[in-house]
Amino acid sequence: MSSSDSSARIGKWFAGLAWIFLLVVLYLWFGDLLQKQENPNQSVASYQQDGRAVVELKQNRSGHYVANGAINGQQVTFMLDTGATQVAIPQTLAAELGLARGNPVIVRTANGTARAYTTTINELRLGDIRLHDIAGTIVPGYQSEQILLGMSALKTLEFTQQNRVLTIYQ
Incomplete structure (x- = not known):
């Protein structure tokens, strides 16, 4: 060679x-x-205005608002869903977060009815917004890495939408 x-x-x-x-x-x-x-909101834009926490979220390419946040101090990804009654957490993610399964309940999903379990989120954080003792459901059949941020959390907040930006006030 x-x-x-x-x-x-x-x-x-x-x-x-x-x-x-x-x-x-x-x-x-x-x-x-x-x-x-x-998830264009991996680092959530947040500030204080007139003594209120304000969070601004950009819409993703599908028209949804997806953002990083935390449940009980652990990082999670939320998808805001005003059509969801409560915060919906996939069972595998709930186990990682240490959320306790409460009473069984029947929930309506896009795929029909399903069995879920009640839970309480001690602290939910989205930027400077902090919510305490939020009702949620642990959904065994929900296969996602995202938590649906439903009305049990959103009902205490004010929000406006303009130019593909959702502004949330607490």
Whole structure:
């Protein structure tokens, strides 16, 4: 084997590795870009105005308001849903958050009726907004990484929508 054959083989390996590296970088970059389009509120814009907490959320590309927040001090992702009676939490996520399952209840979902369990959220946080003792439901069949932020939390807040931005006041 001549040295030019070995150099050519090494060159092909480096070219292959360079392509793999480039594809990994593009995958990570586009994955991050898609994540930001799904949740443009990963860092929630929040401030105080006239003694009230104000949060501004941008609409995602699907027209929903998705935002990072916290339940009992643990980071979660919310999707605001004014059509949901209560805060709806997937069972797997509720277990990670340490939420206790209470009484069984029947809930209506987009897919029909389902069995769920009552729970109480000690503290729910969205930017500077903090809510305490919020009623929620743990939904075993709900397969999502997002928590539906329903009216049991939203009813105590004021909000306005303008130019794809939802402004929430507490």
